[in-house]
Amino acid sequence: MTEALLAMFSVFADPYLLLLILLTTVGGVIIGALPGLGATTGAALLLPFTLTMEPVHAITVLTTIYVSATFAGAITAILINTPGTPAAAATCLDGFPLAQRGEAGRALGIAVVASTIGGIFSVIVLAIAAPLMAQIAYQFRPPEYFALTLFGLSMLASISEGGAVRxxxxxxxxxxxxxxxxxxxxxxxxxxxxxxxLYEGLNFIPVMIGLFAMSELLVQSTRLNQIVETVAMKAVQLPTLLDYRRIWRTVLRSCGIGTFIGVLPAEGATVAAMVGYAEAKRWSKNRDQFGKGAIEGVAGAEAANNAATGGAMVPTLVLGIPGSATTAVIIVGLMVHGLRPGPYLFTEQVDKVYAIFGAMLVANVMFLFLGLYAAKLFARVTLIPRAILWPVVFSLSIVGAYALNQAMLDVWLVLIFGFVGYFCRRFGFSVAPIAIGLILGEMVETNLQNSLKMFDGQWWRIFLQPLAALFILLAVLGLFSSAILDRFARRRS
Amino acid sequence: MDEPSRQDGAAARAAPLDFVIPAVIAAACAVVAYLATTFDKAADIIVGHAMQPRNFPLFLAGLVMILNAVLVWQIVRRPPRPAAREPVQTWATMALLALFFLLAGFVDMFLGLMVVAFAMCLVWGERRWWVAGLVALLTPGLIFITFDALLEVRFPRGILTDLYYG
Structure with a gap:
């Protein structure tokens, strides 16, 4: 443990890594502030640039993009009522009304502080929970892994975009x-x-770039005629003592909610923010102010979505099961750099894992300062015309996909999955489940095959293993949870 | 209120076009299932008690068919809102991607990037030709230098890359 903690704090003594985190945080905030370019697209686009880096530095780049872009979605959510990332959608509900009242700086200050607290809380939980979870995961055999991946896939039913069936x-x-x-x-x-x-299967990176970046390019082409209402902001203000008194319970509650939802496979910051916001409203004394500019609404959503980032890293690192769409890209990054996610990562490469945790901690602190002192500047990136930004994204997507294997097939995959992703989204299907399914696909089939071999083809014996049975039960609950909750909510209303 | 109404934006009854997506999914499943049946059969000694390689894709195709049936039921019960038509810029962007495929495949990848970046700028509303020209020249150029010099990526041969590589 001492060795792990030393590795975690070694980040503070590594000037190159600190500089890298600073630059990536700036990049992440810019990516998050640009509507359409979220953490997932940003991580997918930057992945090829990390190929020549050391594993810790490469994963640090990806995780820093993850945490900083998740926060930065709030900037555009508050100033132009357009969430920079899907996770900031709940922030619009109260952030923009606050901005319209001339309190944009206060709303952004609360968003920055709540995001930082949420992010730091979740990294601490990650550093404590991940090794404990890894110890349990050592006991897993193919039936347990198979059931766990089924649980992960079943959770796709309840992610916010699209319907459960889709x-x-x-x-x-x-x-x-x-x-x-x-x-x-x-x-x-x-x-x-x-x-x-194609002998070794589809390359994950071009598929991810196609699904997220190229499909977003086509989606953006449908929004060229949209008129955006912008609210001016003088400066970001730190919350006052009175503000802290009003939001501290909400922030703490959202930290717990966000981290818990983040740990659940496939559930990401978007779901966490929605639940965090709903719970902030439910427990607030000023419920009638929600939707009109309640600071608890901004704090609840922002603390939850950043808390989900650390939470989502738990199943990603311990089990190799993505906690969100962005962590699906991070898993690809881990694999490209020879770090196979799973419990053995915590015995064989513990120093690297804890250095990554340390880097996430630093990133959360860095975006606090960047958010407070440079948010006004970052807000200006939203003024970059789409007609200039997206041809740049297009070129980066194509060359980035080609760079990994230096094969034209990867370029064609970007184009194909760009069209697939666009038409999926056009008809109400979300692309994140495709990415998560692709990552989990090999795991689910291999573990099913190995389980069948273990049990001499008697598949029902998988259900007789206590842990596997528990995961399958959770998977069934995951499948029907949204339907049950919908019915429950309808009956209550 | 379970029943959809025109007031909440949903159509009262599903239109035939609403079933195009389930039909496409069903057709895709049928193709996948057919292709899966054409896979080689592995020797029993290798497979043992596990599944033949064709079984898992067949199972997935079956699963998607079941989910597709649920989707059809959902569409009948609550017809989706009619989707807005794509603006002309979207179709033009798709055409540019197709043009990139042709240029990158048969002429030069970087020439393709330049042409598409230039045309995309104009299609997306940039009125200044010189700005579009700058984007078309600088973006692929800087990306090429970064990837070639820093990441040592060797790009496919073409008209422009031949000039550079000699």
Whole structure:
């Protein structure tokens, strides 16, 4: 443990890493402040740039983008009523009315402080919970892993975008994409059509860039005629003592909610922010002020969405199951750099893991200062015309995808999955389940195959393993949770 | 209120076009299932008690078909709002992506990037030609230098890259 803590705090003594975190935090805040370019797209676009870096530095870049872009979505949510990232959608509800009242600086100050507290809280939970969870995960055998991945996939039903059925269809499509290439056990070729570049399966990076960046480019092309109402801001203000007195309970509650939701597979900052906001409203004495400019609303949503970032890293690092769409990209980054996510990461590479935790901690502190002193400047990036920004994103997407394997197939994959992602989103399907399904696909099939071998083909014996049975029960609950909660809410209203 | 009404934006009855997506999904599942049946059969000694490689994709295709049936039921019960048509810029952007495929595949990747970046700027509303020209020249140029010099990426041969690589 001492070694781990030393590794965590070694970040503070590494000037190169500190500079890297500073630069990436600036980049992350800019990416998060630009509507359409969220943490997931940002991480996918920057992944190729990390190829020549050391593993810790590379993962630090990705996690810093994750935490800083998640916060920065609040800047545009408050100033132009457009969430920079989906996780900031709940922030619009009270942030923009506050800005319209001339309190944009106060709203941003509360958002920055609440996000920082949420982020730091979740990193501390991550540093404590991840090794404990890893110790439990050592006991997992193929049936438990299979059941766990099923649980992860079932949680796609309750992520906020799209409906449960649509998300599950996309998740299954993602798993199906993972079957492309030679079968892991028998080496039988599947869906390769004679193309041996597909022998080891689809490359994750071009698929991610296509699904997130290229599809977003097409989505942005439908919004060129939108008129955006901008609210001016003088300076960001730190919350006053009275503000702190009003929001501290909300912030603490949202820290817990956000971290817990983040830990759940596939659930990310967006769900956390929505629940954080709803709970802030439920427990508030000023419920009637919500939607009209309640500071608790901003604090509840922002603390929860940043708390989810650390929480989402727990299943990502311990089990290799993405806690959110952005952590799906981070998993790809881990694998590219030879860090196989799973419990053994905590025994074999513990120094690297804790250095990453330390870097996340530093990133949370850095965006506090950047948010307080430079938010006005960052808000100006929203003035970059789409007609200039998106051709740049297009070029970066194409070259970034090509750079990994230096194969044109990856460029074609970006284009194909750009169209797939666009038409999915156009017809109400979310692309995040496709990415998560693709990551989990190999895990679910391999563990099912190994379980069948373990039990001599008697598949029902998977359900007789206590832990596996628990995960399958949770998966069933996950599948029907949104329907049950909807019915419950309807009956109550 | 369970029943949809025109007031809340949903159509009272599903239109035939609402079923295009489930039809596409069903057709895709049928193709996947057919292709899966054409996979080689692995030797029993290798497979043992596990599944043949074709079984898992077949299972997934079946699962999606079941979910698709639920989707159809949902559409019948609550028809979706009619989607707005894509603006002309979206179709033009798609055409530019197709043009990039042709240029990058048969002429030069960086030439493709330049042409598409330039045209995209104009299609998306940039009226100053010189700004579009600058974006088209600088963006791929800087990206090329960064990836070539810092990351040592070797780009595919083409008209422009041949000039650089010699």
């Amino acid at each position: 998300n599950l269809i996309c998740g299954a499509f993602g798993v199906l994409l993972a079957t492309i290439g030679a079968d892991q056990i028998t080496s039988v070729e599947r869906f390769m059509f004679g193309n041996y570049e």
